[in-house]
Amino acid sequence: MSTLPTPMADAAIMVRRNLKHNLRNPTTVFNAVLFPLVMMLMFVKVFGGAFDVGGDYVDYATPGLLVMAISYGLGATATAVNDDMTKGIINRFKTMDVSRGSVLTGHVVVTMLRCLVACAAIVGLAFAMGYDPGASALDWLGAIGLIVLLSFAAGWLTVALGLAAKTAESAGLAAVPLIMLPFLSSAFVPSDTMGAGVRQFAEYQPFTPIIETLRGLLEGDPSSGDALAALAWCVGFAVVGYGWAVSTFKKRA
Template identity: 80%
Template sequence: MSGLSTALADSAIMLRRNVKHTLRNPLVVFNAVLFPIVLMLMFVKVLGGAFSVGEDYIDYATPGLLVMAVSYGLGSTATAVNDDMRKGIINRFKAMDVSRGAVLTGQVVVTTVRCLVACAAIVAVAFALGFDPDASALDWLGVLGLILLLAFAAGWLTVALGLAAKTAESAGLATVPLVMLPFLSSAIVPADTMGAGVRQFAEYQPFTPIIETLRGLLAGHPSSGDAYAAVAWCVGLAALGYAWAVSTFRKRA
């Protein structure tokens, strides 16, 4: 068997292992899938009437809630990676001649799958609440592609944070900025309604162009400027996370 085939087979094994761990931990499922739905219901049904966004609030909020659905399941990935590193699981895999890269790839893939499940749940609940997008089939493909790219980038960055952390608790806390950043973006209200300082931060942080690209795609009129910035941020974060994760893994494994 070639090296590539072996790595792919080992990655599939690691993916199956991580999926089983996720299914056995109800808290992970809640944080990744159910809590974003709770947030959607809270913002749309409880707070949405207080926001003036020039359209139905469910239509405005859904793109931002999709990004929140990606970010809310990241803490469990960082904790799982750190646990594997601290408890010697990685060394056991090395003794079994498991591809070292498969350990990291399996975590990234299961994170991406978990994010897609959470986003699918958000879209389903949004339609139940009256979501009415004007997106074409091509626009929906763009939404799926951008979410995949964001989840992949967030997965590598989260794996890197988990590897770099000294304890499982600090690994989970390291992902808090990724969870909080969508709140300081255009996810909930337009950035131009925010106060000075916060408005500038919201406009230039990574999640705002991603959210605005999703919003444009779902509305049927995407902005190329936002799309270029969104893809650039995702690719840059993925490259940073991958390089950081591989470097840390080589030093500690």
């Protein structure tokens, strides 16, 4: 008999279930882990020489690519959540007396694990390409903490999007803005080099302060202003996503 409280034991079961589903789906693995690596090779080796960022391009681009690695796996989460809601799986769990909240928790935890694996792969490839961060051990700890927080927040927001969607296809499309936003930020070029309109959008959208905070931490020179904005956005995403997900789940489950 498990010594864990029932909700925790159920959540652990859901995590194992979702992990198996992810590992058996090569498209999910590619989009979440391999495609960000392809993007990194393309931006650094193909486009990097055309950008003037005042230093090695791999040093500049790595923080943005970490955020992109998180966002690229979110479509799979939204689709998986919607599948559970629309294909009768939740009703089967009800007959098995499974904790209802564990279903959502399982998706969020697996999303976080997938994001962390993708980020670890990005960092490994960055070092192989000559990445030379100036971060101290404390800076690295702060960067890891921000990545975990962003993964947690994005996980809940994506679960909410998946629950709100009517079909699996629309759930995948609902996550597209989260995938595209890093392209319209300071991930690949400084925002002050962009044209009017795009520059203002890049400066005030959620991912730019998160990327700039990661960039500062990894360079050993974090900005308190960017850090506060980054934390505020992450906490806001988490609170909105959690509240929206729980409310929608209670109505539909």
